[in-house]
Amino acid sequence: MGYNEGETIYVLQHNGSIIRLRKIRPEYDATDKMRALEYVAHHAAKGEIVSGLLYAGPNPEDLHAHLNTVRAPFNKLGEKVCPGAGMLEKINAALR
Numbered sequence: 001m002g003y004n005e006g007e008t009i010y011v012l013q014h015n016g017s018i019i020r021l022r023k024i025r026p027e028y029d030a031t032d033k034m035r036a037l038e039y040v041a042h043h044a045a046k047g048e049i050v051s052g053l054l055y056a057g058p059n060p061e062d063l064h065a066h067l068n069t070v071r072a073p074f075n076k077l078g079e080k081v082c083p084g085a086g087m088l089e090k091i092n093a094a095l096r
Contacts, residue, residue: 008048024052031056 003009006025010018022043029035036055043050064071074081082088 005052020048022048022050024050024054028052030054031058033057 003021003023005023008020008022010020012018024030024039028039030053033055040050040054070077083091
């Protein structure tokens with residue numbers, strides 16, 4: 001679903017409710033953290049959900065490095081993704 005910068009669209013949800021999405025304008029400054037928080041709060045008070053790049057810190061880090069993820073796509077990992085039924089049972093038991 002595409003819509004223009006600065007535009008608000010109404011999206012009908014499966015339960016009949018409607019959400020309003022507002023895309024940020026091109027002149028929006030995504031480097032100002034406090035302004036980003038104010039922007040989100042201002043539009044939330046009007047019942048809108050803002051979309052787009054809202055904040056980018058001064059020293060961005062690669063997300064994969066930050067999360068320590070593997071370089072290979074999941075669909076190429078095969079059995080490495082699943083530790084086996086026994087280990088999954090231990091994990092689930094620990095979470096009960």
